[in-house]
Amino acid sequence: MKEGYLIAPSILSADFSRLGAQIKEAEQAGADWIHIDVMDGHFVPNLTMGPFIVKACENITSLPLDVHLMVEKPESLLPDFAQAGADVLTVHIETCPHIHRTLQSIRELGCQAGITLNPGTPAGSIEEVLPFVDLVLIMTVNPGYSGQTFIPEMVPKITWVRNVLDEVNPEAKIEVDGGLNVQTTPEAVEAGAEIFVAGSAVFGHPEGIPAGIASIRDALPH
Numbered sequence: 001m002k003e004g005y006l007i008a009p010s011i012l013s014a015d016f017s018r019l020g021a022q023i024k025e026a027e028q029a030g031a032d033w034i035h036i037d038v039m040d041g042h043f044v045p046n047l048t049m050g051p052f053i054v055k056a057c058e059n060i061t062s063l064p065l066d067v068h069l070m071v072e073k074p075e076s077l078l079p080d081f082a083q084a085g086a087d088v089l090t091v092h093i094e095t096c097p098h099i100h101r102t103l104q105s106i107r108e109l110g111c112q113a114g115i116t117l118n119p120g121t122p123a124g125s126i127e128e129v130l131p132f133v134d135l136v137l138i139m140t141v142n143p144g145y146s147g148q149t150f151i152p153e154m155v156p157k158i159t160w161v162r163n164v165l166d167e168v169n170p171e172a173k174i175e176v177d178g179g180l181n182v183q184t185t186p187e188a189v190e191a192g193a194e195i196f197v198a199g200s201a202v203f204g205h206p207e208g209i210p211a212g213i214a215s216i217r218d219a220l221p222h
């Protein structure tokens with residue numbers, strides 16, 4: 001995994017009538033990953049995209065594709081997303097009763113394995129599988145929509161997970177997702193996050209995508 005702080009713009013906030021151009025613009029402006037939010041209308045209320053959008057992204061960017069699966073029963077979909085070009089596959093603990101096996105399957109498909117949890121789910125619920133992940137995604141909003149407000153009470157969760165990872169899996173990174181902007185990014189950095197998903201702060205920036213990426217980059221230590 002690339003070292004240092006990474007910015008992963010979430011295309012959920014992009015203009016889908018110009019998706020390819022917007023991804024290219026993000027890539028040229030220094031995005032590190034492209035974050036793709038997959039929602040099934042069951043686990044979360046919203047319904048978004050499937051493997052064919054991942055494939056379309058794969059065709060137009062060389063950036064790693066970071067696929068966040070907000071779906072029930074993600075196991076059955078993993079091969080399709082891997083085949084479509086996903087580099088990171090992140091599943092929710094709330095949807096995976098056999099999480100150890102699911103993480104193994106992701107790695108067997110050649111992808112990096114990510115685990116995530118809703119704001120209301122205790123960090124302890126993922127403790128036993130922390131040795132088996134490449135990243136932990138801490139949700140700082142309730143999954144489902146872009147443009148929500150960062151929940152500051154999640155910051156101690158980032159710290160707790162980082163401390164446990166330092167013991168059992170120091171290579172693994174922490175990613176944060178939801179309400180990240182110039183104000184909230186420094187708190188997440190301080191707590192130990194290294195990968196920053198940003199939807200509205202990038203694609204909804206009033207001065208455009210490059211200004212949005214620059215605003216997050218400026219909020220990171222450098």
Ligand code: DX5
Nearest residue numbers: 143144146147178179199200
């Ligand atoms: C929320 C998604 C996020 C979302 C982030 O369910 O997982 O990736 O797109 O959008 P912002 O940065 O606007 O909160």
Ligand code: ZN
Nearest residue numbers: 037068177197
């Ligand atoms: Zn996401």
